[in-house]
Amino acid sequence: MAQKRKSLDESALEFFKSPIPESAEAPAKAAELVALELIHLPKQQPRRYFDARKLQSLVQSVKEHGILEPLLVRPLSDKQYELVAGERRYRAAKEVNLSQVPVVIRELSESEALQLALVENLQREDLNPVxxxxxVLQLLALKLSLTVDEVTSRLYRMYNEVKGNVNSANPNVRVSDQDPTVQSVFDSLGLMGWESFVKNRLPLLNLPPELKEALSRGEIAYTKAQAIARVKDEQERKALLEAALNENLSLSQIKERIASLKDKSADNNEGEPSSLRSRMATAYTKAKKSKIWEDPKKQKRLKKLLAELEALVSEG
Incomplete structure (x- = not known):
């Protein structure tokens, strides 16, 4: 079961505990008004997906009440600023053509800013699994000074070690013992344990594109997406996904349709060579174990069938 999410303040405090960058230790300044045109989005943006309906609801709120919670920015050169946290508010302010917005300015390096932005993004209640x-992978990559692919590989190694599937030249050296940072990051976020993350979340990144996109938009639960992903035929998989979305199929209904697709596929393949070979092998195995050899009438029929088979094979 997922752990209770911690507030942004709690997560940021714990996240920067060891070690705490000097700029993050500095007390936050009071909010001040800054021209919206002086604020720019960062090159690396943790948030990629926005619920259009929720964004429009925020736009309406900003029209009526303005920006109630300041944006977090860091200063750049020439009195320009880079957004660190509050992208939805930033987008809503642009849509209603606000000239100024309240901001809190903090001196942060590019790496520190990205870390805080990631933490802020991971605290959202509407965060989808993708x-x-x-x-989380980006956050770990920053903390461990590795690429996302290297972090993914290391997490799988840690998981295999914990589960006893160790395949190493030196089994006494455990990756999990060398990475306390991994545990501290998951503890600070309060989302789930790292083992649950490896088992239930990492496989989502290997989903077919259409399923990953539907999951990212919040249109389908990840358990349903994982089930549909087992359908290998692309057209059948896409058709099943469309049906799941349009008919709001439950997980059990999706599994029933997958079973139906498998039965249909088996029926269609009855005439294929691979199926014939399988049937032949099965029949031979059953024949050796049956009591057909004790029945003279069945032996006579079997001799006739065998003669036909030998003749057919000799033709080939």
């Missing part, structure tokens, strides 16, 4: 997975 965003959550990608965000």
């Amino acid at each position: 965003e959550e997975t990608e965000g």
